[in-house]
Amino acid sequence: MANWGTGEILVRLDNDKRAGSNSANVLRWSIFQLSRGFKVSVAILVFLLLWETAPRLGLVNTTFLPPLSEVLQAWWRLLLSGDLADHAGASLTRSIGGFLLAIAASIPIGLAIGWWKPVAQYLNPLLELFRNTAALAILPVFILLLGLGETSKIAIVFYACAFPLLLNTISGVRNVDPLLIKSARSMGLSPLSLFRKVILPASVPTIFVGIRQAGASSILVLVAAEMVGAKEGLGYLIQYTQFSFQIPEMYAGIISISVIGVIINFLLVLLEKRLTSWKQSYSE
Amino acid sequence: MTAKISIQHVQKTFRIKRNLGHLKEVLQPVSALQDINLDVKQGEFMVIVGPSGCGKSTLLDLLAGLTKPNSGQILLDGKAIAGPNLDRGIVFQQYALFPWKTALANVEFGLETKGVGWKERKQIAQEYINLVGLAGFEHRYPHELSGGMKQRVAIARSLAYDPEVLLMDEPFAALDAQTRETLQSELLRIWETTRKTIIFITHGIEEAVYLGQRVAVMTSRPGRIKEVIEVPFESRTTEEDLRSNPEFVRIRHQIWDLLKDEVHRAQEQEKDKSLKATGSKSKVKGVASDG
Ligand SMILES: Nc1ncnc2c1ncn2[C@@H]1O[C@H](COP(=O)(O)OP(=O)(O)OP(=O)(O)O)[C@@H](O)[C@H]1O
Ligand SMILES: [Mg+2]
Numbered sequence: 001m002a003n004w005g006t007g008e009i010l011v012r013l014d015n016d017k018r019a020g021s022n023s024a025n026v027l028r029w030s031i032f033q034l035s036r037g038f039k040v041s042v043a044i045l046v047f048l049l050l051w052e053t054a055p056r057l058g059l060v061n062t063t064f065l066p067p068l069s070e071v072l073q074a075w076w077r078l079l080l081s082g083d084l085a086d087h088a089g090a091s092l093t094r095s096i097g098g099f100l101l102a103i104a105a106s107i108p109i110g111l112a113i114g115w116w117k118p119v120a121q122y123l124n125p126l127l128e129l130f131r132n133t134a135a136l137a138i139l140p141v142f143i144l145l146l147g148l149g150e151t152s153k154i155a156i157v158f159y160a161c162a163f164p165l166l167l168n169t170i171s172g173v174r175n176v177d178p179l180l181i182k183s184a185r186s187m188g189l190s191p192l193s194l195f196r197k198v199i200l201p202a203s204v205p206t207i208f209v210g211i212r213q214a215g216a217s218s219i220l221v222l223v224a225a226e227m228v229g230a231k232e233g234l235g236y237l238i239q240y241t242q243f244s245f246q247i248p249e250m251y252a253g254i255i256s257i258s259v260i261g262v263i264i265n266f267l268l269v270l271l272e273k274r275l276t277s278w279k280q281s282y283s284e
Numbered sequence: 285m286t287a288k289i290s291i292q293h294v295q296k297t298f299r300i301k302r303n304l305g306h307l308k309e310v311l312q313p314v315s316a317l318q319d320i321n322l323d324v325k326q327g328e329f330m331v332i333v334g335p336s337g338c339g340k341s342t343l344l345d346l347l348a349g350l351t352k353p354n355s356g357q358i359l360l361d362g363k364a365i366a367g368p369n370l371d372r373g374i375v376f377q378q379y380a381l382f383p384w385k386t387a388l389a390n391v392e393f394g395l396e397t398k399g400v401g402w403k404e405r406k407q408i409a410q411e412y413i414n415l416v417g418l419a420g421f422e423h424r425y426p427h428e429l430s431g432g433m434k435q436r437v438a439i440a441r442s443l444a445y446d447p448e449v450l451l452m453d454e455p456f457a458a459l460d461a462q463t464r465e466t467l468q469s470e471l472l473r474i475w476e477t478t479r480k481t482i483i484f485i486t487h488g489i490e491e492a493v494y495l496g497q498r499v500a501v502m503t504s505r506p507g508r509i510k511e512v513i514e515v516p517f518e519s520r521t522t523e524e525d526l527r528s529n530p531e532f533v534r535i536r537h538q539i540w541d542l543l544k545d546e547v548h549r550a551q552e553q554e555k556d557k558s559l560k561a562t563g564s565k566s567k568v569k570g571v572a573s574d575g
Contacts, residue, residue, distance in 0.1 A: 183380035186348050186368045187394045187445070197393075201384045278384040278425045 066248045074248035075255060083237075088256060090232040094150065095218040098157025102214060106162045107207065110169025114203075115195060120170055127170075131163035135221045139228060148229040153222065160221040161214035168210025172203030205279060208272045215268050219261050234260075286362065287323035288481045289347065289449065293356035294320040296342055316342045318506035320356070327479040329472075331492040333543060334502030335550035340485045341377055343507070344453050347483065348374050360449070370398055373442030377453040379434040381426040387437045388413060388422040394445035412440035415470070417463075431458040436467070443474065450482045457487065468495060489539050493532055501542045504550035511542055 052068040054060050078084040113120050139156055146152035176199050184198045226235025234257050241250040296317040301309050316339040324330045334340050345351045346358060349368040358365045360372075373394070381390050391409040400408065413422045416436035426434055435458050442450060456464045472495065475482055486492050492499045499513045515535055517526065526532055 179376065179378060179380045180382060182345075182350055183374075183376060183382075184393075186350060186372075186374045186376075187397050188368050188370045189397055193397070197396075198382070201382075204384075276384075279427070 063247065066251065070248045071251040071255065074246075075252035078249060078252055084252075084256065087232055087234050087237045087253070088260065091219075091222060091226065091234045092260070094153045094226075094233065095157050095222045098154045098222070099161050099214060099218040101154070102158045102161035102165055102218075103211065105158075106165035106210075107169050110166045110207075111173055111195075111200070111203075113166075114170040114173025115199065117174075120174060124167075124170070127163060127167055131167055135160035135217070136224050139225055143229060153225050153230070153233075156225050157218050157222050160217040164213035164217065165207075165210040168213070169203070169207050172206030172210075173199055175206065176202040205272075205276050208268075208276065212265070212268050212272070215264050216261070219257065219264065223257055286326075287359070288326040288328070288361065289322075289324040289483070290359040290362075291320050291322040291324075291343075291347075291356075292359070294343075294346060294353045294358060295355045296339070296346065296351070297354050315506040317346075317353075318508050320507065320509055322500055322509055322512070324481060324483060327481055329475055329482045329484065329495060329497045331484045331486060331496030331499045332502060333486055333489060333492045333499060333539065334507060335504050335543065335547040336487075337550055337554070338502045338505050338546070339507030340502065341453055344374065344451050344483070344485060347449075347451055348372055370394060370445055371447055372449045372451055373445065373447035375435075375438050375442050375450070375452040375455045377457070379426075379431075379438045381434055381437055381441075383426050386423050386425055387418060387429065387433075390426070390437055391441045391444050394441060398445050408444055409440075412444045413437075415443070415474075416440045416467070432460065432463055435459060436463075439467070446478075448480060450480050450484075452482065452484045454485055454487060456491065464491075471495070489536055489543065490527070492539065493535050494526065499535075499539060501539060502546070504546045505553060510546065513539060513542075 048068055051065075055062045055065050055067045075084070113123055135156055138159070139152075142152040142155050142159070146155055180198055180202060181194065184194050189197065222233070223235035223238070226233035227239040230236040234253055238250055238253040238257075241247070241253060294317060295315075298314045298316055299311040300314055302312045320343065322330075332340055332343070342351075346353055347365070349365045349372070382393065385393070388406070388409050391412055392405050395405045395408060410422065413419060416439055418433060418436055418440070421429065421433060426437070429437065435455060439452075439455055442452075456467055459467065468491065471482075474480070484495055486495075493515055496515055499515060501510045501513065502508065503510045513535060516531070517529075
């Protein structure tokens with residue numbers, strides 16, 4: 001299967017070299033695309049099929065796990081009524097807000113700490129401690145201090161995003177290849193331009209690891225926070241529909257969160273690829 | 285004639301952390317260079333040969349101003365070296381290219397620091413890319429280039445900002461024989477037209493005799509200058525069969541004789557070190573099993 005796939009690539013490259021590609025090649029090309037699309041989605045399709053059939057065949061209780069089609073109908077109703085957009089909008093505003101605030105604060109601070117070596121040595125253990133304190137464990141503290149409103153929600157997202165960002169930025173700066181620094185220094189760079197032209201670009205890949213981690217936890221933490229005390233948001237939607245036994249709507253909320261998570265991750269990966277296109281990619 | 289570069293009684297010691305098996309770390313001094321004395325004249329092509337680990341790269345770092353000697357001094361144009369500067373161009377043993385920059389942008393780097401304008405910079409960089417035979421590869425990233433190509437980008441980078449002194453650390457080691465010969469004669473041509481002062485480190489005795497006006501032979505660690513050999517050929521680029529010239533062969537033999545014992549001693553040192561290392565390891569094991 002895999003061999004066949006690469007064979008198709010070679011065929012395509014060959015054809016690109018020649019001037020015109022005829023319809024047979026177009027056909028082959030679309031077959032190749034289809035096969036690739038199939039590989040990517042087959043597991044998901046099987047899962048969805050199972051979700052549809054298992055309740056219908058009576059393998060699981062329909063009340064607790066309605067078939068996929070019913071969930072999608074509920075999702076569609078939520079979409080048409082505008083409820084879904086309201087809840088998703090509220091959640092996204094909070095998580096993106098906290099995420100961006102964390103980026104704006106953590107990356108500059110991380111760069112400074114990483115550059116200033118003694119500080120990094122002293123602060124790292126403390127930061128590790130904070131990072132490993134689950135954000136949700138201190139949610140009560142945030143609620144006590146900031147109330148049940150938006151501030152505490154954004155603050156908890158900020159907290160969850162800040163530490164992976166901070167730690168990755170610090171380690172990115174600290175682990176720049178000393179040879180590159182040596183090479184740049186040999187060309188008489190001032191410390192400031194050394195930082196701007198060498199340290200910063202060299203640490204971008206590591207910083208991005210932090211951004212991806214933060215992106216993932218921003219949604220994760222927010223949904224949980226919205227289940228505790230909120231009047232809107234996807235977490236609230238899931239919690240509320242479960243209490244009021246609107247099970248298809250509950251699953252519709254869950255699906256929405258997964259899709260949003262996948263989209264956010266996809267966008268971040270895309271951005272990362274653009275910014276680190278110079279890195280070795282292990283494709284043939 | 286006064287010396288362009290004057291290395292006077294230079295000594296360099298590293299402190300390396302050694303774990304002696306009792307969780308106790310000691311800083312053990314390792315003497316890398318001991319009392320180096322060498323004068324390099326303006327416009328001279330000086331080659332340094334020596335066994336592996338004898339301190340050649342250490343000496344080059346000192347000349348670059350990246351590190352400071354523990355004692356002694358290095359004068360450039362009569363003044364002590366204060367730090368790195370664009371008046372010296374360095375080709376590192378391990379290329380040291382910036383992986384996020386294309387070949388062309390890497391060559392531009394020094395020019396950028398020098399303050400050369402955008403357009404001129406591109407043009408100069410392209411010239412040097414062509415010079416090292418990499419036309420067509422200027423927009424590749426380092427990871428898309430072979431070892432030899434990376435080395436050539438590094439050479440182009442240090443030539444591009446036109447330093448007075450070129451410091452080259454085994455720049456042709458990773459190249460195939462043909463490319464090496466091409467670049468050797470290209471380097472000689474550049475040297476003869478620009479009259480830059482060049483300090484060139486190599487493992488190859490033949491390369492040393494072919495390129496150098498003088499060849500400094502170093503001892504095994506701690507490195508000292510054992511002897512400096514004159515290579516009395518006038519113009520190398522015109523002499524076709526220099527390599528079979530009897531004088532060439534004689535000097536090559538002379539350097540080989542000087543180097544032979546040092547290489548031997550360096551290998552003994554290595555063996556000694558690895559024996560010691562395994563010895564202390566087994567001691568650690570013993571302690572652990574006792575406890
Ligand atoms: N930063 C350092 N810290 C500790 N020891 C060092 C350091 N740099 C070099 N040394 C030691 O100094 C000695 C000389 O090293 P150097 O790299 O100058 O050798 P070299 O002559 O360039 O060898 P090669 O021909 O293999 O490149 C070696 O024994 C090495 O272990
Ligand atoms: Mg070396």
